[in-house]
Amino acid sequence: MLSRIAESLFWIGRYVERADNTARLLDVHVQTLLEDPWVEEDLACRSLLSVMDRPAPVPPTRADRGYVLDVLAYDQVSASSIAGSLGAARDNARRARETISSELWEALNATWNALGAQVEAADPHDFFGWVRERGAVVAGIVDSTISRDDTWQFLVLGRSMERADMTARLLTTRALAGPAGPSWTTFLRSCGAHEAFLRTYRGTASVEQAAGFLLVDRVFPRSIVYALGQAEQCLAGLEPVTDRATLDAARRHLGLTRTSLEYRPVSQILDDLPGEMEQVQRACAAASHAIARRYFRSGPPAQWVGEAL
Amino acid sequence: MVTTTSGSAKTAGAQDTAGAQGGHGGQCYQFVCSDRVRGRSRAATVHGMDLFDGCRAGAAWDEMVAGDQVHGPYQQVHQVLAPMSLDDVRARADSLARAYVRQGVTFDVGGQERPFPIDVVPRVVGADEWAHVAPGVSQRVRALEAFLADVYGPQRALADGVVPRSVVVSSTHFQRAARGIAPANGVRVHVSGIDIIRDRATGWRVLEDNVRVPSGVSYVLSNRQAMTRSFPELFAALRIAPVADYPHRLLAALQAAAPAGVDDPTVVVLTPGVYNSAYFEHTLLARLMGVELVEGPDLFCASGRVWMRTTHGRRRVDVIYRRVDDDYLDPVVFRQDSLLGCPGLMACARKGTVTVANAVGNGVADDKLVYTYVPDMVRYYLGEEPILANVDTWRLEEPQALAEVLDRLAELVVKPVDGSGGKGIVVGPAASASELAALRTRLADDPRGWIAQPVVQLSTVPTLVDDGLRPRHVDLRPFAVNAGDQVHVLPGGLTRVALPEGELVVNSSQGGGSKDTWVLDGPRVGDPVPITDGPQVVAVGHGVPILANPHDSSEVIQQQQQQQQQEVPC
Numbered sequence: 001m002l003s004r005i006a007e008s009l010f011w012i013g014r015y016v017e018r019a020d021n022t023a024r025l026l027d028v029h030v031q032t033l034l035e036d037p038w039v040e041e042d043l044a045c046r047s048l049l050s051v052m053d054r055p056a057p058v059p060p061t062r063a064d065r066g067y068v069l070d071v072l073a074y075d076q077v078s079a080s081s082i083a084g085s086l087g088a089a090r091d092n093a094r095r096a097r098e099t100i101s102s103e104l105w106e107a108l109n110a111t112w113n114a115l116g117a118q119v120e121a122a123d124p125h126d127f128f129g130w131v132r133e134r135g136a137v138v139a140g141i142v143d144s145t146i147s148r149d150d151t152w153q154f155l156v157l158g159r160s161m162e163r164a165d166m167t168a169r170l171l172t173t174r175a176l177a178g179p180a181g182p183s184w185t186t187f188l189r190s191c192g193a194h195e196a197f198l199r200t201y202r203g204t205a206s207v208e209q210a211a212g213f214l215l216v217d218r219v220f221p222r223s224i225v226y227a228l229g230q231a232e233q234c235l236a237g238l239e240p241v242t243d244r245a246t247l248d249a250a251r252r253h254l255g256l257t258r259t260s261l262e263y264r265p266v267s268q269i270l271d272d273l274p275g276e277m278e279q280v281q282r283a284c285a286a287a288s289h290a291i292a293r294r295y296f297r298s299g300p301p302a303q304w305v306g307e308a309l
Numbered sequence: 310m311v312t313t314t315s316g317s318a319k320t321a322g323a324q325d326t327a328g329a330q331g332g333h334g335g336q337c338y339q340f341v342c343s344d345r346v347r348g349r350s351r352a353a354t355v356h357g358m359d360l361f362d363g364c365r366a367g368a369a370w371d372e373m374v375a376g377d378q379v380h381g382p383y384q385q386v387h388q389v390l391a392p393m394s395l396d397d398v399r400a401r402a403d404s405l406a407r408a409y410v411r412q413g414v415t416f417d418v419g420g421q422e423r424p425f426p427i428d429v430v431p432r433v434v435g436a437d438e439w440a441h442v443a444p445g446v447s448q449r450v451r452a453l454e455a456f457l458a459d460v461y462g463p464q465r466a467l468a469d470g471v472v473p474r475s476v477v478v479s480s481t482h483f484q485r486a487a488r489g490i491a492p493a494n495g496v497r498v499h500v501s502g503i504d505i506i507r508d509r510a511t512g513w514r515v516l517e518d519n520v521r522v523p524s525g526v527s528y529v530l531s532n533r534q535a536m537t538r539s540f541p542e543l544f545a546a547l548r549i550a551p552v553a554d555y556p557h558r559l560l561a562a563l564q565a566a567a568p569a570g571v572d573d574p575t576v577v578v579l580t581p582g583v584y585n586s587a588y589f590e591h592t593l594l595a596r597l598m599g600v601e602l603v604e605g606p607d608l609f610c611a612s613g614r615v616w617m618r619t620t621h622g623r624r625r626v627d628v629i630y631r632r633v634d635d636d637y638l639d640p641v642v643f644r645q646d647s648l649l650g651c652p653g654l655m656a657c658a659r660k661g662t663v664t665v666a667n668a669v670g671n672g673v674a675d676d677k678l679v680y681t682y683v684p685d686m687v688r689y690y691l692g693e694e695p696i697l698a699n700v701d702t703w704r705l706e707e708p709q710a711l712a713e714v715l716d717r718l719a720e721l722v723v724k725p726v727d728g729s730g731g732k733g734i735v736v737g738p739a740a741s742a743s744e745l746a747a748l749r750t751r752l753a754d755d756p757r758g759w760i761a762q763p764v765v766q767l768s769t770v771p772t773l774v775d776d777g778l779r780p781r782h783v784d785l786r787p788f789a790v791n792a793g794d795q796v797h798v799l800p801g802g803l804t805r806v807a808l809p810e811g812e813l814v815v816n817s818s819q820g821g822g823s824k825d826t827w828v829l830d831g832p833r834v835g836d837p838v839p840i841t842d843g844p845q846v847v848a849v850g851h852g853v854p855i856l857a858n859p860h861d862s863s864e865v866i867q868q869q870q871q872q873q874q875q876e877v878p879c
Binding site: 004007008010011014018031033034040043044046047048050051052053056079080088091092095125165172176177178185195197198199200201202274275278281282285288292 | 544576600844860861
């Protein structure tokens with residue numbers, strides 16, 4: 001497979017998952033602002049923007065939910081907004097058009113075509129629901145129409161790494177929100193994890209169990225540990241064993257982070273949740289660079305989006 | 310059969326029918342022309358034409374508007390809704406209905422699935438009003454709990470003559486099979502729904518008690534979720550007591566009721582099956598509690614215990630939150646043709662290896678004739694004065710009462726004592742002469758089977774109907790969960806609306822609706838959350854950038870585009 005194609009596949013996986021996860025994260029954020037009139041909207045929005053590494057307006061301009069939605073949901077240019085990443089996913093699919101199935105291309109293209117109308121339809125909650133639905137369509141098509149060869153490995157590798165990264169950011173927003181922030185229930189619900197969680201812990205759950213579910217659960221597919229493990233499997237599938245002494249750099253980054261979460265008591269991770277989540281994000285970034293060096297040598301070195309804009 | 314969508318009979322005033330039509334007629338216009346500048350209209354006084362014009366001339370006491378005044382708790386709701394056009398309001402109502410169809414919050418009408426009717430205008434209860442109602446409900450539950458423990462135990466109250474023995478033993482729901490079954494933590498009424506009505510600002514009265522299988526709480530939860538989505542501005546402006554912790558409290562109460570010595574009790578919800586009209590509620594509660602939803606055939610009794618069949622073999626069941634009526638619970642003891650229960654269940658309950666919630670035989674406490682003795686029970690068992698009064702009721706067993714009722718039948722409401730869902734109710738003013746004659750014979754034949762009440766003037770709340778917003782009669786079913794150490798009353802409850810004008814029986818299958826019920830929390834004490842507790846920002850240098858495909862950078866795209874442009878002229 002051409003390196004360039006592989007890179008596009010990897011990024012399709014990442015962008016679609018990013019749109020999905022950002023929609024979930026914003027849904028919680030907006031819902032919380034609506035339901036709890038005592039939340040400091042300006043602070044809450046600045047907190048979220050900082051977690052997503054986006055600039056906040058300079059005080060005294062207030063950061064309100066409209067600003068956050070513009071930056072993280074409706075911005076068509078930046079790849080860290082929902083609309084932007086759906087557009088970028090479609091661009092990447094166009095480059096890998098001959099490798100991916102027609103159904104996948106059509107799903108991504110149709111999503112992009114419908115984007116304008118969806119952004120116009122004002123209700124953010126409906127928009128987020130639509131984004132999640134489109135994400136599910138893409139995931140379903142990937143699952144059912146793509147051979148389990150390198151194409152699939154790169155798509156799922158991107159998806160898993162993005163999922164780990166975004167779940168870490170989601171948990172950071174909770175940790176930074178302080179006691180007034182949204183409840184763990186809200187977070188679990190936003191990840192589609194609430195019912196799975198309730199079935200596991202039968203309703204009477206502690207904060208530790210709720211956080212642990214998103215951090216280290218072994219069988220829930222959105223937990224960080226599960227997503228990192230999946231990414232490692234994809235890397236293992238891409239690379240037949242040639243060097244028996246050392247591991248690929250990307251696998252080292254991911255595996256080290258996964259094990260450091262998996263083999264420690266959850267309470268210890270919760271002591272410094274923002275710090276631990278930063279480590280997860282950094283590991284994902286480092287692994288992403290390592291994957292680019294190893295497999296996608298074609299392009300220019302990765303640039304920070306934050307600086308480019 | 311108790312169903313979710315059906316409610317109790319409503320004794321609505323037939324005499325207000327004419328007044329309620331005032332919205333179409335001329336009376337309301339006196340409010341219209343007074344002042345058209347809406348900008349000046351503030352909280353307490355309403356000027357100008359608005360959505361609520363059709364609601365001011367109702368004869369019954371309206372909870373929201375009275376003339377050009379808006380009652381305290383409703384002021385913000387009124388402020389938000391009043392400037393809207395009828396089309397805006399209808400659009401919101403449509404979005405509520407669509408959300409319900411999508412989520413499957415529906416009920417069957419003649420084989421067709423309809424969205425559960427939720428009205429766009431919420432019912433609002435002030436903090437001070439709720440501070441009166443909630444303790445009243447809790448007190449009532451405690452008294453009924455004491456009564457049931459007594460009836461199925463020492464029967465002190467019967468010996469002392471507080472409640473006549475004949476009334477208890479003649480109740481169709483007095484289950485002799487339940488005698489001597491001692492619940493693990495003393496609770497028989499784990500969940501109750503006490504129906505209350507209101508005839509003026511302070512006039513809350515209990516219409517009936519439901520301590521068997523009260524249903525409707527799922528609609529409280531889903532109504533709230535739907536309203537939050539549709540009226541974010543109201544939720545932002547008001548501090549509304551949340552209801553979402555209900556499943557958690559219910560589970561805690563059920564676990565507390567587990568047989569003694571069980572460490573990690575297994576709770577299940579027992580449903581009659583997918584064709585039951587309340588099946589949605591059963592699934593919702595099981596889902597939110599994270600417990601199994603079982604049907605009768607999933608359970609079996611062996612070795613003096615109840616088990617469920619699972620893929621990993623049998624698993625012990627400790628607490629059964631049953632949504633199946635007493636009669637169907639155990640074919641060994643009750644109806645032998647029942648396919649919904651589990652043979653041997655009652656033996657296990659008697660042995661104390663399983664808890665059935667709500668307890669078998671609770672129906673004796675919500676018998677409508679026993680209802681008339683509840684205020685006496687409050688005094689007798691609790692030594693307290695009842696906080697919530699009953700609706701005046703004639704006990705037809707007393708000869709002079711029967712004579713008076715037969716005499717005034719055309720102006721009274723007559724109800725069967727063991728009915729629910731509004732079945733069998735005869736509303737005197739609305740009944741024909743032949744109906745009344747037939748009723749007269751039935752009452753004389755079976756005075757124990759009936760009670761009579763005056764027509765109560767129910768309060769109204771503006772409700773969206775075909776003509777716009779009109780006053781419609783409402784009642785309220787607050788839900789109480791008894792965990793043994795305390796009775797928790799869910800703030801709010803299910804408000805049911807009689808949608809057709811002059812309709813006296815609230816029943817979804819007969820065109821009843823519901824309203825989300827908002828209990829306003831008291832003003833927040835002290836400062837808002839201190840800044841240090843507020844959301845923090847990621848420390849400088851600790852933000853991790855979000856990466857993007859380097860090929861997506863605008864530079865690359867521009868170069869590719871330039872390439873194309875150069876090719877075109879060739």
